[in-house]
Amino acid sequence: MNDKMSIYLDDNLPTPLYIQLFIQLKNLIAEGVLKPNEKLPPIRKLAQQLGVNTITVVHAYKRLESEGLAYSIVGSGTYVASPTRYEPQLRHQEEDEHLQMMEKGQVQVSENAINLASTTPTPDLFPVDSFKMLINKVLDRDKGQAFGYHQIQGYQPLRESICHYLEKFSINVLTDDVHVISGAQQGIDIISKALIEYGDCVFVESPTYRGALEAFKSRGARIVEIPIQEDGIDLEKLNEMLSAYHPKFIYVMPYFQNPTGYTYSHAKKTQILQVARKHKTFIVEDDSLSELSFAHEQPLPLKALDTHQMVIYIKSFSKIFMPGLRLGFMVVPQALRSRVITAKHTSDISTSGLIQRTFDLYLRENIWEEHIKHMKQKYKKRYETFLQAVKKSFPESVKYKAPGGGLHVWFELPPGYSDQEVYARCLKKGVLITPGSLFYHQAHDTRHFRLSFAAVNSEKIQAGVTTVGEILHQYMEQKGTSAPSSQEYSPLL
Numbered sequence: 369m370n371d372k373m374s375i376y377l378d379d380n381l382p383t384p385l386y387i388q389l390f391i392q393l394k395n396l397i398a399e400g401v402l403k404p405n406e407k408l409p410p411i412r413k414l415a416q417q418l419g420v421n422t423i424t425v426v427h428a429y430k431r432l433e434s435e436g437l438a439y440s441i442v443g444s445g446t447y448v449a450s451p452t453r454y455e456p457q458l459r460h461q462e463e464d465e466h467l468q469m470m471e472k473g474q475v476q477v478s479e480n481a482i483n484l485a486s487t488t489p490t491p492d493l494f495p496v497d498s499f500k501m502l503i504n505k506v507l508d509r510d511k512g513q514a515f516g517y518h519q520i521q522g523y524q525p526l527r528e529s530i531c532h533y534l535e536k537f538s539i540n541v542l543t544d545d546v547h548v549i550s551g552a553q554q555g556i557d558i559i560s561k562a563l564i565e566y567g568d569c570v571f572v573e574s575p576t577y578r579g580a581l582e583a584f585k586s587r588g589a590r591i592v593e594i595p596i597q598e599d600g601i602d603l604e605k606l607n608e609m610l611s612a613y614h615p616k617f618i619y620v621m622p623y624f625q626n627p628t629g630y631t632y633s634h635a636k637k638t639q640i641l642q643v644a645r646k647h648k649t650f651i652v653e654d655d656s657l658s659e660l661s662f663a664h665e666q667p668l669p670l671k672a673l674d675t676h677q678m679v680i681y682i683k684s685f686s687k688i689f690m691p692g693l694r695l696g697f698m699v700v701p702q703a704l705r706s707r708v709i710t711a712k713h714t715s716d717i718s719t720s721g722l723i724q725r726t727f728d729l730y731l732r733e734n735i736w737e738e739h740i741k742h743m744k745q746k747y748k749k750r751y752e753t754f755l756q757a758v759k760k761s762f763p764e765s766v767k768y769k770a771p772g773g774g775l776h777v778w779f780e781l782p783p784g785y786s787d788q789e790v791y792a793r794c795l796k797k798g799v800l801i802t803p804g805s806l807f808y809h810q811a812h813d814t815r816h817f818r819l820s821f822a823a824v825n826s827e828k829i830q831a832g833v834t835t836v837g838e839i840l841h842q843y844m845e846q847k848g849t850s851a852p853s854s855q856e857y858s859p860l861l
């Protein structure tokens with residue numbers, strides 16, 4: 369073993385030895401003790417030095433490889449991967465900063481930029497007047513009570529209102545099945561804490577929501593990506609993977625999926641439930657956009673079809689209400705209730721009582737229905753403006769499927785074109801878009817990008833889409849006559 373590498377494995381710990389070794393090597397890489405492209409010790413030698421079986425080292429190295437931290441050369445050995453994302457010397461600093469922020473789920477928007485990257489509503493859509501009226505009602509009615517710690521699982525009257533609200537979506541559950549959370553991201557994190565042990569496997573749609581990937585990774589989950597198709601997850605691949613792995617759960621977004629905008633067909637919904645039941649695995653259903661269906665009927669959640677308590681339903685209000693309130697809820701199978709309550713307690717004890725009580729009045733006084741109608745109208749208008757502008761400005765070779773709802777559309781460039789290149793060119797012209805590569809766990813050379821119409825008014829939608837259209841036409845003309853400039857960029861992980 370290299371002098372600078374100090375590794376200690378303890379077979380009294382419940383964590384498998386190969387995972388212990390993997391974590392310690394990963395830390396040595398992160399700390400810069402092991403340098404990019406440095407050769408790792410030969411398997412047999414390291415196994416001997418640590419007093420473990422060679423299989424332990426093989427598994428640890430494989431795990432490093434699967435996380436993109438190492439690579440192997442046949443007949444030579446295993447090496448530390450070079451910094452994965454973007455080679456700083458090849459990229460402009462501004463692009464780097466933007467991409468790094470996006471990886472952390474944020475976008476930096478300068479004053480004149482057009483933000484087609486963010487799926488967050490603009491403040492002019494927030495119902496400030498009704499909120500003010502209801503919060504005052506709560507203060508007059510409940511006084512100091514509103515500011516105490518609340519039940520971990522959530523304010524009981526709100527959980528009752530949520531049960532009524534869910535009946536409209538054909539979800540019939542008990543108050544005790546409902547858990548109030550401080551936003552869906554917390555729900556994903558709580559489920560990860562409650563269910564994932566280091567090294568457990570989790571299935572996700574590919575591509576998927578980055579915030580979920582990060583939460584699963586933070587628990588040390590092994591992530592298996594299952595491709596998504598226009599009508600839902602690829603069931604053939606799902607079945608194949610389920611015969612090789614036993615995931616703790618399958619994380620899905622059945623309507624207006626982030627980032628593709630795809631919605632599951634009814635057939636796929638029933639099939640995925642059957643498959644999950646057969647393989648005894650939970651499904652985590654993340655719903656942030658189901659209310660925003662412009663073309664079809666209100667989609668039926670998977671939870672409504674869940675007759676065997678397989679589905680954990682997570683509801684976000686951020687896209688249809690006010691993201692800064694940090695409010696959402698989950699419907700959790702009874703078998704997981706106490707684990708989820710414990711995880712919520714260690715996360716933030718309880719969600720703000722004042723916000724819960726105010727939101728309860730939205731539901732009880734039927735103001736919510738009006739609000740959703742209003743949001744839907746506004747977003748539908750933006751959606752139509754957006755699609756018209758795309759039809760007018762984009763080259764025909766750039767493909768997309770109109771999602772019929774939600775807040776974003778997923779575009780596919782022809783073979784040989786790079787999302788990174790389009791992203792960089794748009795940034796130079798003051799338009800922010802999201803490169804598709806941000807939505808994958810494994811390194812992916814994608815030809816996709818996501819555009820959203822949530823955070824921009826109609827004028828900016830038209831201006832932004834027109835600019836992206838011009839950039840695409842230019843890129844295609846140039847590439848038609850010269851070598852692809854995408855070679856300058858290495859793919860995102």
Ligand SMILES: Cc1ncc(COP(=O)(O)O)c(C=O)c1O
Pocket residue numbers: 487550551552553554577579621626654656683684685686691695696
């Ligand atoms: C699919 C998905 N799930 C969860 C979240 C997080 O939502 P919240 O703001 O409720 O935490 C987002 C936010 O963009 C999302 O797109």
